[in-house]
Amino acid sequence: MPEAIPAIPRQDDSAADMRSLVQLGRADEQPVPAPSISPFLEPDLPPPPGEPGE
Numbered sequence: 001m002p003e004a005i006p007a008i009p010r011q012d013d014s015a016a017d018m019r020s021l022v023q024l025g026r027a028d029e030q031p032v033p034a035p036s037i038s039p040f041l042e043p044d045l046p047p048p049p050g051e052p053g054e
Contacts, residue, residue: 007017021027 007019018027018030022029
């Protein structure tokens, strides 16, 4: 597979990619989410709300 061509940051105020907006100071850098430790487990969701009158 060929190497990806790196994107050149745009210098105008209409930049739409996040990297260019961060470099222009128009947006805050977004955090990178941590990888899941166990991606095949079901999510630990809170129990559904109880029936009215319980």
